[in-house]
Amino acid sequence: MTYTAPVDDMRFVLDALCDMGDLASLPKFSEATGDLVGQILGEAGNLAAGVLAPLNRVGDEQGSVLENGVVRTPDGFRDAYRTFKEGGWNALAQDPAFGGMGLPNSLAFAVQEMWQSANMGFALNPLLTQGLAQALAIHGSDAQKRDYLPKLISGEWTGAMNLTESQAGSDVGALRTKAVRDGDQYRITGQKIFISYGDHDLTENIVHLVLARTPDAAPGSRGISLFLVPKYPVLADGSLGPANDLRAVSLEEKLGIHASPTCIMSFGDNEGALATLVGEEQGGMACMFTLMNIARLGVGIQGLAIGERAYQQARDFARTRVQSRAAGSKDPASIIKHPDVRRMLMEMRTQVEAMRALAYRTIAEWDFAVAAGDEAARTQHQDRLALLTPVVKAWCTDLGFDVASLGVQIHGGAGYIEETGAAQHLRDARITSIYEGTNGIQALDLIGRKVLRDKGAALRALIAEMRAEPGHSDFYDLHGQLGQAIEELDATLSWILDRGEDEQTLILATAVPFLHLTGTVVAGWLMLKAAVAMAAAVNETGSESGTDFAAAKIATSRFYLANILPRYRALAAQVTGGGETIMAMDDRLF
């Protein structure tokens, strides 16, 4: 077994940190009982470990290839996809009106973590499809929902996002793809790049969402519209029409996720690709942001997931690789006995747990934002979700890469050999800090839209909640350390809010350190909360059951506070003292 789903920690985080019980008491999620959650996690874990994880290496080695205009996925992917589809795994958090199960997103993303750990190159496809289906359920017309949503939710078809053009990357408003009205439809012409699973051989049809510009549209992102462009359009009688005017021109040679075909897509080589409008003309960015916010949470989960996979592999290696003696012993020892290897393993494990806590907790805010009984509560949860979404995306992906790199290091020379597999995790993880908005873009979103715009209100509310967290006498020292970090975060926030108009560039220059500061402190709060919950549970039950899990959680919590949390000092110093020196050097002198 190359991967075992960490079901115990997932359940613990869902129950103790995400208030899954409270969620299941709300009418919308009343089916999300502990039994069902356990059953779903168990079955998903089996599929991830038994079917998807064994294909991770072959996916990397073979990659997807474009042959005669058609993308062919690696050996075994078609069978695996069939199994995945038959399991109905896309449906978990989808609208029951179109075949979904209506379960909480926090559960669906826990399951998502498993797919991404097992085989990120495979799992990017359902990740995008699920997000696309959720966005379409909100923004699509009745006809679009009727014709396309059930097939996306069942997994019979997949979805692809088409945003980027060669001149329009982070600046999506610079796109040039054209949409011209043709009866009650549109014709699309243009070229898109970096389109994950823009074509493949897993399903009969692919549903593209494409950003394009109508004639006379406003310049920039305000003038952009969103279109649904199927590979095979659904006809009035519900059958599939002839192939639409779109094709994969070529695939990129990438550092990692080789199994995922990254397509250059051409729309409208001939008469223009048939399309229907999603939402309003020139209202495309609102729809796309719904999808992108979902996808950003998904990419944050990928960072966590690769970290988990890399940790499991490094741990297994450290247990079996014998080298040198342990201190105080004359016999050769597994390297897990060596202090520096132990440090790296603890860093890997603890950061994975911290990422899981932060990511799941944030996604649970989404669940409460849609299901809570009163509007004030819904707004509060929505604000928290909006605040932490860029943090989940950027913090979890940067850490996921670091964790994968530690995994290589624990393997020593063997880690540099591709056959070992540790290097694949590093290569795969590297994209997550880039796509769905680079981590720099995430940090600008955090500081601009989520902090400055509301004058720090949402972050101050979170700081107040962290300050008010009940303590536990076992962790007196840790509460003190965390308290200092929270005050430093608060002071840094005040410093940012106090900058004048002429100092905004300084704030933007240290947006990434500020995001990391936020992630580091908030995850520290959740790790300590986890330890307190464990200690309380052990005291209450007095039972020996679960004692190993409790001991490990308390150990990782203590490790986090002593080894990871102190980074806040360096990050806060950089935010308040670094900006000026970042911008001081003339362009010309670089």
Added chain:
Amino acid sequence: MTYTAPVDDMRFVLDALCDMGDLASLPKFSEATGDLVGQILGEAGNLAAGVLAPLNRVGDEQGSVLENGVVRTPDGFRDAYRTFKEGGWNALAQDPAFGGMGLPNSLAFAVQEMWQSANMGFALNPLLTQGLAQALAIHGSDAQKRDYLPKLISGEWTGAMNLTESQAGSDVGALRTKAVRDGDQYRITGQKIFISYGDHDLTENIVHLVLARTPDAAPGSRGISLFLVPKYPVLADGSLGPANDLRAVSLEEKLGIHASPTCIMSFGDNEGALATLVGEEQGGMACMFTLMNIARLGVGIQGLAIGERAYQQARDFARTRVQSRAAGSKDPASIIKHPDVRRMLMEMRTQVEAMRALAYRTIAEWDFAVAAGDEAARTQHQDRLALLTPVVKAWCTDLGFDVASLGVQIHGGAGYIEETGAAQHLRDARITSIYEGTNGIQALDLIGRKVLRDKGAALRALIAEMRAEPGHSDFYDLHGQLGQAIEELDATLSWILDRGEDEQTLILATAVPFLHLTGTVVAGWLMLKAAVAMAAAVNETGSESGTDFAAAKIATSRFYLANILPRYRALAAQVTGGGETIMAMDDRLF
């Protein structure tokens, strides 16, 4: 031009931070005048940029391959090697008695940086050959030196280090390769792995240094002997004899440095490979450590070098890639105008400069250790060299990888596409934290052999020197920040020295953070020293010449102090507070 040697900064570091002038005033290095240094750096820069750098990508794409038992290097490598050899570039710091130029190592390693920036897959070969020649000049017999040294120094032959076996990695004492006396020679039998350039088609002959065990040798590393095992032995008449009994069995598929063939070497498939002893029987580790210490400095230089190359590429991309508007402007801007990109570029550039300062300064200690007039001074410089060698190796390679990763990030989506080349730097850099002793091993060397053994004397001497550094009124604030960091390093050292016998594991567990703390603070001292030197020079001359260079250096110095140096707070906290939590969790619970 994909690479331009940073000759100005190299000269500045050599002159202002390495006291190259003082060095040239010593009899041993009297030829190292400013004119000659400038000429050598200029010529080397041309060769690196014009010949080696253009082959970096083809080396990555094609890699070296093993065909019919012979390793074939990528297209263009044979011609490039011939040019390199004809330039006599191996000879710089080698013994004049055998064809060397007897120049300072600090100069030779500055040149080495250029080779590694231009083409690390190519340049690993001369790096190892030069170190092997220097070690052989110290430990070899007269006959070995006569027969092999001139050819290594001229580049007609190359050298390879054979240490690792599958069960003997970091624990080299576990090796099993056998050496049995046969007349006045030995016969070697065994298999070695991870042998860089163990075979290739660039030269007629390859000189292997092989660690092996004689019959009845002591167990562990004490019983190891070192042997010279030529691919073609030199006969009594100076001609080459028949092929020796050794061969490359296979090559590894690696994450990076594809051009460098990483061989599994088999010695003695038939009658045993003919070998001569280097040094004494069971005295092999002393000889090998001479070579390894040189190679460790070289690998540190590789980290720096990849960082420099990645910086240049990211800077050029940031200048030409247009995306979004700059703050306060309505026109599209090069991304170098965007604050977050600027932050990343400054991090790249500053860390590269800091690595160069630390690495060159350390290597200059080696020069003074061999050339200084009185023995007390030589010893002092030798101690400083020994102290900082593991820091150069580990700190520069960890940072080099981080810098390469920032380079990928600046490229955005394009950075993940192999064609761009940014990802190659990341892949190539990753080995440097692993080979020549993992960075964990370096940290144990620092804390064990270099700090605990002399009760902190060498580090305390360095701290005293840093404290006594003359200040400059332009940098009052920076002196204050650095002063705090130095005191924290001193306090951390005291904390370490105060630990009892039963607490040694805690110290070992945080050895890597301690190494990073040391590197961060010492490099901070050198960066500030650089700024002071620049300000003094500008004031003295009052001239405008060199003002751009001075302004840039002062800007990077300020950046380092405000953005990089603050990491010391997190690192010191981890050393003094983290060890216990690293070792607390039972093996079983991972």
